[in-house]
Amino acid sequence: MKDDSTNQGKHPTPLLDELEGGKWPSFVTGLKRLRDQGTESNQAIMNDLLGQLEHSYEERLGFWKGGAISVFGYGGGIIPRFSEVADKYPASKEFHTLRVMPPAGFHYTTDLLRKMADIWEEHGSGLIAFHGQSGDIMFQGCSSESVQPAFDALNELGFDLGGAGPALRTAMSCVGHARCEQSCYDEVRAHRTMINAFLDEMHRPSLPYKFKFKFSGCANDCVNAIHRADFAVIGTWRDEIKIDQEKVKEHIATVGRKYMIDTVVSMCPTRAISLHDDDTIEIDNQSCVRCMHCINVMTKALSPGDDKGVSILIGGKRSLKVGDLMGTMIIPFMKLESDEDFEKLEEFGETVIEFFADNALEHERIGETIDRIGLPAFLEAVGVDPDPNMVNHPRTSSYVRTDDFDIEAEKWFARKARESQMSAE
Amino acid sequence: MNQQADTPRMPDEVGVPDPFPYMHPTLKANYGNWAWHDRPRPGVLHHVSKSGDEVWTVRAGTQRQMDVFTIRKLADIGDEYADGYVRFTTRSNIEYMVTDESKVAPLIEKLESEGFPVGGTGASVSMISHTQGWLHCDIPGTDASGVVKSLMDVVYEEFVQEKMPNRVRITTSCCQINCGGQGDIAVNVQYTKPPRINHDLVANVCERPAVVARCPVAAIRPAMVNGKPSLEVDEKKCVACGACYPPCPPMQINGKEETRIAIWVGGKHSNARSKPTFHKLAVANLPNNPPHWPEVAAVVRKIVKTYKKDAKHWERMGEWIERIGWNRFFEKTGLAFTKHHLDTWTGARKTMNMSAHVHF
Numbered sequence: 001m002k003d004d005s006t007n008q009g010k011h012p013t014p015l016l017d018e019l020e021g022g023k024w025p026s027f028v029t030g031l032k033r034l035r036d037q038g039t040e041s042n043q044a045i046m047n048d049l050l051g052q053l054e055h056s057y058e059e060r061l062g063f064w065k066g067g068a069i070s071v072f073g074y075g076g077g078i079i080p081r082f083s084e085v086a087d088k089y090p091a092s093k094e095f096h097t098l099r100v101m102p103p104a105g106f107h108y109t110t111d112l113l114r115k116m117a118d119i120w121e122e123h124g125s126g127l128i129a130f131h132g133q134s135g136d137i138m139f140q141g142c143s144s145e146s147v148q149p150a151f152d153a154l155n156e157l158g159f160d161l162g163g164a165g166p167a168l169r170t171a172m173s174c175v176g177h178a179r180c181e182q183s184c185y186d187e188v189r190a191h192r193t194m195i196n197a198f199l200d201e202m203h204r205p206s207l208p209y210k211f212k213f214k215f216s217g218c219a220n221d222c223v224n225a226i227h228r229a230d231f232a233v234i235g236t237w238r239d240e241i242k243i244d245q246e247k248v249k250e251h252i253a254t255v256g257r258k259y260m261i262d263t264v265v266s267m268c269p270t271r272a273i274s275l276h277d278d279d280t281i282e283i284d285n286q287s288c289v290r291c292m293h294c295i296n297v298m299t300k301a302l303s304p305g306d307d308k309g310v311s312i313l314i315g316g317k318r319s320l321k322v323g324d325l326m327g328t329m330i331i332p333f334m335k336l337e338s339d340e341d342f343e344k345l346e347e348f349g350e351t352v353i354e355f356f357a358d359n360a361l362e363h364e365r366i367g368e369t370i371d372r373i374g375l376p377a378f379l380e381a382v383g384v385d386p387d388p389n390m391v392n393h394p395r396t397s398s399y400v401r402t403d404d405f406d407i408e409a410e411k412w413f414a415r416k417a418r419e420s421q422m423s424a425e
Numbered sequence: 426m427n428q429q430a431d432t433p434r435m436p437d438e439v440g441v442p443d444p445f446p447y448m449h450p451t452l453k454a455n456y457g458n459w460a461w462h463d464r465p466r467p468g469v470l471h472h473v474s475k476s477g478d479e480v481w482t483v484r485a486g487t488q489r490q491m492d493v494f495t496i497r498k499l500a501d502i503g504d505e506y507a508d509g510y511v512r513f514t515t516r517s518n519i520e521y522m523v524t525d526e527s528k529v530a531p532l533i534e535k536l537e538s539e540g541f542p543v544g545g546t547g548a549s550v551s552m553i554s555h556t557q558g559w560l561h562c563d564i565p566g567t568d569a570s571g572v573v574k575s576l577m578d579v580v581y582e583e584f585v586q587e588k589m590p591n592r593v594r595i596t597t598s599c600c601q602i603n604c605g606g607q608g609d610i611a612v613n614v615q616y617t618k619p620p621r622i623n624h625d626l627v628a629n630v631c632e633r634p635a636v637v638a639r640c641p642v643a644a645i646r647p648a649m650v651n652g653k654p655s656l657e658v659d660e661k662k663c664v665a666c667g668a669c670y671p672p673c674p675p676m677q678i679n680g681k682e683e684t685r686i687a688i689w690v691g692g693k694h695s696n697a698r699s700k701p702t703f704h705k706l707a708v709a710n711l712p713n714n715p716p717h718w719p720e721v722a723a724v725v726r727k728i729v730k731t732y733k734k735d736a737k738h739w740e741r742m743g744e745w746i747e748r749i750g751w752n753r754f755f756e757k758t759g760l761a762f763t764k765h766h767l768d769t770w771t772g773a774r775k776t777m778n779m780s781a782h783v784h785f
Contacts, residue, residue, distance in 0.1 A: 018716045019571055022578030025540055027570045030492035037494065049560075056559035056568065057715045060681040065674060066563045072433040081561060097561060103444035106513040110500035112447055113511070117493040117500075126493045130513045133556060133604050140490075140561055152434050160439045171441070172515065178444075178452045179472055179480065179522075181459035188444055196440035203438065219696035223515055226701050227607050227694055234696075263739050267698050293697040297739065300461045318603045320668055321641045323770050324703050363639065 010035065011051030011089075015058065034126045042126040045141055048089035049125065055085060069096055069144055071151040076205045077161030078147055094143040095125070099136035099162035100154055104173050104191040106131065115157055123150035135172035135214075135223075136162040160199075166363075167205035168353070171195050173215035174222040176235075182295060183217030184235025184308040185336040190345065191215045194231075197346050198353060208360035211353060218304065219292045225316070225327070230366045231352060232313040232327045233345075236290045239307035245280040247301035252279045264294050309335045310345075314352065314378075315367025325367035328375065330382075332389035351382050385415055449510035449522040451480050467587045468543035469529060481529050482520050483507070485541040486552050486577070486584060489517040490560065490570050498539060506532040516552040516594075518545045544585035548738075550593040550729065551584065553577060556604045564671050565599040566614035566684040567713045572597050575717045576612070579726055583733075590736035590745065593729065594694070601666050607692030609742035610728055611704045612721055614713070615687035619663040620676035624650040631656070631673035639668050686711040686721050690728060690754075691743030702743045708760045724760070731757045750784025 019028045031053075035046035052063055069080040079097040086093035102108075116137070120128055125141025132138045137159075142150050151161065162170030171194065174180070176187035194213050201207060214225035217235040225232030252260045257279070265273050265281075272287040273294060283294075295302045312334070313327030331348070335341045352366070359381070360369045370378045379386060388394075445453055455474035462472040470482040488495070499519055503511050506528060507521035514520060519541070521532055533543050545551040553576055556562065558569030576595065583589060596608035603613055627633070633656055637645050644662035648655055656676070658669075667678040678684075688711065692704030707728065711720045728742075735757065736745035746754045755762045768776045 015716045016571075019574050022574065023542065023581045024574055024577035025486060025488040025495075025542075026574060027488040027490040028574075030488060030490065030495050033494045034492045038492075042493075053559055053568075057571070060567070060684065060713055060715065061679055062559045062562060062565040064561065064563045071436070073436045073438075079561075081563065095561065101441050102513075103442045103447050105444050105448075106515075107444040107447040107449070107452075108511050108513075109447045110503040110509045110511065113496050113500045113503075117496045121493050127490060128493070128496060129490050130487070130517060130519075133554065133606065135515075148433070151436070155436055155439070158439055158442055160437075160442070174515070175512065177457040177459075178448060179459065179482070181461055181472070183457070183459075186457060192441045192443065199438050199440050221694050221696060221701070224606060224694040226696075227692075227703075259738075262737065267739060269698050291696050291698060293739070296697055299463060303461070318606070319666070320602060321639065323772065326701055326703075362635070 010047055011054060013050050013054040016050065016054050031127070038126050039121055042121060044091040045095075045125045046092075046127075048091040048093075049095065049141065052083060052085055052089040052092060055088070064095070069147055071148050071161070074161055074203045076164045076167050076203060079164055080144075092125070092141065095140070096142045096144065096147055098124075098139040098142060098147065098150060098154070099132065099134065099164055099170065100139060100159050101162045101170050101195075102131060102135070102137050104188045105175055105178055107178070112157075116154070119150065119153045119157070123153060134162060135170045161203065163202040163205075163210070165205040166207050166209045167203075167211070168195070168198050168201035168207065169210050169212045170202075171213040171215065171229075172223040172225075174217050176215075176217035180217060181299075181303060182220065182235075182292065184237055184304055185217065185233075185310050187215045187217050187235075189342065190233055190310075190336060193342050193346055194233075194349050198349070201353060207353075207357055209363050209365055211356060211366065213349070219290055220296065226313050227316050227326055228318075229316050229327060230314065230356075231349065232316060234311045234313065235304075235308065236311050236333065237305040237308045238333055239305035240285045241283050241288060241295070241305055242303045243281065243283065244301050248281050248298065249279045251298050251301050264297050267293055269293070308337075309333050312348070315365070315370050317365045317367050321363070322368050322371060325365075325371070327367070328370070329387075329390050330379075330384060332387055348382070355381050385411070447510070449480070449508060449512075451478055451524050452510075452522065454478065455480075464547050464587070465529075467549060467585060468533065468546055470546060478524070479526075480522050480524055481526055482522050483529060483532050483536065483543060484514065484518050484520050484545050485536045485543050486545060487517055487519050487541060488570070488574070489552070489555070499541075502532070502535055502539065506535055514545070514552075516545070516554050518552050542581065542585050544587075547587040548589040548591050549584055549587050550580045550589060550595065553595045553597055554605050554608070555597040556599050558599045562599060563674075564602075564667070564678075566616065566667075566679050567599045567686065567718075568715060569597055569599050569605075571716055572599075572612060572718055572721070575722055576725055579722045580729060583729065589729075589733055591739050591741050593732070593742065594692075595725070596692075600670075601668075602671075607694060607702075607704050609690065609692060609704075609732075610725055611689040611692055612725065613687055613689060615685050615709050616665040616667050616678050616683065617685050617710065618678075618680060618683040619644075619658050619660045619665055620667075620669055620678045621680070622650075622656065622658065623675040623677070624653060624655040626675035627655040627673065628653055630675055633673075636669050636673045636676070639672055641666060641668060645669055682712075684713050685709065686713055686718070688721065688724050688728070691741075691746050693741050693743050695741075698739070699741075699744055699747075704743075706766050707754075707758070709765060724758075727758050752784050 214229035312331035316327035596605035598605035689704035
């Protein structure tokens with residue numbers, strides 16, 4: 001260590017200091033503010049945390065290990081961190097994180113932010129991340145003995161722990177209905193309905209592995225649900241896209257006809273848009289796949305239809321262990337407006353979680369389970385009929401037994417007849 | 426133990442908090458009733474409700490890992506300039522909402538003067554979604570916040586303006602689990618060597634059957650080493666993914682030189698135009714070089730510049746590459762195409778060109 005005496009026991013951080021330049025807000029400057037101006041406890045923790053982080057920058061290795069820490073009544077939600085170099089950096093030897101679920105849609109009053117800051121200044125290190133990739137507020141840097149009082153204070157404020165380990169995880173929902181005209185369902189209600197119905201699975205981890213819900217109001221999927229969620233709820237509509245032809249003309253008058261053709265007509269993935277000679281457009285709604293592109297470009301002229309609802313895709317996850325999987329379309333459309341609709345969503349969620357709990361192997365995500373047993377077996381287990389929207393194309397392999405094909409075909413025709421009768425009523 | 430400790434406080438399992446008490450009143454009043462939006466300038470969204478109400482949102486970048494002083498400063502700005510309400514985006518940008526257009530300019534000026542760049546909207550490079558790294562993770566190959574700070578300094582100008590062909594979503598991940606997620610550009614740790622095993626610790630620390638089961642290529646088997654029950658790795662099979670390290674820390678996958686960085690391109694979450702895609706390998710084996718990761722930054726800068734110059738409006742990174750072809754991508758970015766770009770994992774056949782279509 002260099003020059004400690006002139007720096008009042010502060011660990012030198014020459015490598016981290018280099019991250020204080022540049023125009024982007026510097027987390028290092030923030031850590032140093034806590035070290036230099038924080039409460040006595042924050043100062044001590046942050047000095048040693050900066051010391052350990054500098055040590056990581058020198059050695060190019062991490063020095064935290066996990067463990068088991070929980071609060072009364074919960075089996076998860078705390079990410080324990082114990083330093084492996086605590087002899088050198090004792091004040092940050094326990095640096096646990098509380099994962100706390102934010103208000104759905106990430107809305108805060110400044111008053112709430114201040115209260116959270118006050119709690120974390122008192123019980124933790126003074127360092128909070130808005131937000132982790134899980135969608136949690138990450139209250140970082142808490143000693144083992146402070147975890148319970150920190151949780152109690154946050155819980156008094158109306159906040160609850162999120163998920164960790166083999167459990168239902170914290171969900172995310174986009175800004176949606178609160179500030180977006182493209183939103184096709186009440187994301188706040190869906191998010192809170194689903195997670196709050198299954199809190200036991202979040203707080204007492206007992207699933208085979210993690211299970212994530214995410215809620216995006218449209219196919220732009222701003223919370224990355226299809227890639228990242230076991231259960232992705234994506235807003236859509238099934239009637240016609242709404243066109244304001246005068247606004248279409250205004251758009252073309254502004255950007256030019258060539259630009260309109262290049263960026264809208266040609267970019268429609270199903271070639272569903274025609275441009276008329278009078279600068280109005282026609283959309284073949286049966287070919288449209290509700291991808292959102294033309295609506296994104298022409299925000300004033302085009303908007304989703306009125307018969308809105310959601311699609312549900314199951315099984316998204318990253319590499320471990322079989323490789324990347326995106327969610328697969330399981331429910332192409334369901335309405336999500338009435339109390340009854342939300343009850344149906346909750347029931348389906350419960351069916352899928354129960355299937356997962358009963359059938360997944362240890363450390364297997366539901367997408368991997370579906371891969372292992374095949375989509376037909378999964379559909380049968382959760383009571384969903386096969387639908388062409390579930391596939392890019394029907395199977396190409398002939399290695400399948402089709403002796404009951406006629407029975408299955410009868411089911412399809414019976415279902416179609418039922419559906420057309422329902423829509424006639 | 427004192428009496429208080431004997432009777433712990435019962436938790437109130439409130440679950441996901443109701444956001445309406447914390448939501449800007451104009452957002453609350455127009456919940457589900459918005460009509461359209463536009464972007465009057467980079468960093469500002471303007472939403473108009475069917476009721477005629479209007480709201481301007483000013484978006485600014487933060488360091489995500491925030492000290493309480495930064496949080497209070499952001500709160501002060503919210504009180505003085507923006508009605509006392511904020512929200513965060515999924516990429517850790519903060520948003521202030523105002524209902525009076527004249528409040529937009531002073532708010533922007535204040536945010537910028539306090540060092541919070543206004544931008545991240547539309548066809549910009551938004552904040553990098555990232556992980557915890559050396560600051561807090563128990564298995565990190567590199568840092569997260571530091572890599573992000575370095576890269577955001579490099580692409581700063583593209584955050585504060587909207588001059589890219591379409592939005593650019595960059596992610597970083599400090600191990601191959603890839604918690605940072607898919608991105609137009611993904612900067613991810615890529616291990617290069619099998620784990621180094623501390624055989625003295627395995628029996629006490631690791632649940633050995635679980636570790637054996639965790640390996641995606643079945644390269645781990647139980648073994649007695651120096652008379653102790655341990656695990657051994659078939660290094661010819663091992664793909665150095667690091668999957669054994671979290672359940673068994675004595676199987677150290679990281680090394681000062683062995684932990685490298687790979688850059689991936691063309692991931693896309695949105696369904697707009699093309700279906701969502703995974704990112705694909707652009708380059709591997711870049712050094713893990715704190716505090717500025719200059720080799721990584723140079724590649725990211727090159728890819729961003731090439732995409733900016735070459736892609737058509739509204740083409741995302743992956744869509745641009747699909748149009749121009751991978752040979753042109755590697756040519757224009759000056760990166761090498763190697764045997765390691767040929768996928769060998771399950772489903773690899775579907776990544777091959779099984780046609781006569783060739784880009785010259």
